[in-house]
Amino acid sequence: MTTKLSKEQKEDPVLKLVFELGPLLIFFFANLRGEWLMKMFPALAAFGSPLLVATALFMAATVISLIASRIVMGNIPIMPLVSGVVVLIFGALSIWLQDETFIKMKPTIVNGLFAVVLLGGLLFGKSLLGYVFHSAFRLDDEGWRKLTLRWGLFFVFLAILNEVVWRNFSADVWVNFKVWATMPITIIFTLSQMPLIMRHSIDPVGEEKPEDGQ
Known part of the structure; x- marks a missing residue:
């Protein structure tokens, strides 16, 4: 039987915090361990520096977070949505231009x-x-x-x-x-x-x- 989330559950501030913090934590740890990640996964070296590797993973995590928010909470809050769009645009520019x-x-x-x-x-x-x-x-x-x-x-x-x-x-x-x-x-x-x-x-x-x- 399918269980629907109540309005209170959908607006749970803890869930919102998880969806917002998740990509940031991935960004932090990917930058911290960027060199190790590039050694373990040589394909990541194509991105360039550890920060750009972290940026690519940050972009992926942001998309996943927005999709999860839509599925679990039934909506995508406007502020994370705007921030996510800018992450994708500026992250792509950073990787493309290596800047x-x-x-x-x-x-x-x-x-x-x-x-x-x-x-x-x-x-x-x-x-x-x-x-x-x-x-x-x-x-x-x-x-x-x-x-x-x-x-x-x-x-x-x-x-x-x-x-x-x-x-x-x-x-x-x-x-x-x-x-x-x-x-x-x-x-x-x-x-x-x-x-x-x-x-x-x-x-x-x-x-x-x-x-x-x-």
Whole structure:
């Protein structure tokens, strides 16, 4: 008998974390053991450096993660989807041109894109973050505006931070930063927004999404 996942199971944050962290961990360990992988699997040497081998495996793991998310959770969240598309484009450019710069710039491009979308939406009077998290939180108009502004600025911060790290440190340092620093920083920032969310929470009734003027 086929067992269907409940809505709560499909939205399980642990599952989401697994799907997001899985490819990153593969990227980290593939870069760490890149030389060994190329010796064990000579075909991988065609990619060039350990970082480019890790990039190729990262791309494959990202595709598998997105497919698994669609099968298990019934959907692909917009942020991992956008990030995955950029991984494939910039990863392919890095491998094709034998230039690690493209994959290093990927976080800058993704975070910059999210920042432009969120902050640009506010300029037109729309709190677009509400359309992403409306199923998780019910906030008033002011709450969505403040939260959207903060996340937009946070994405700007992440983009700048990535540029500083990859331009001034080694590839290994950048990989460690990407895997072991970015996620904790994001979690800490997310938790720091809880007081704002609590202040502007409303009863889960009425509109499912913020109105166009938010």
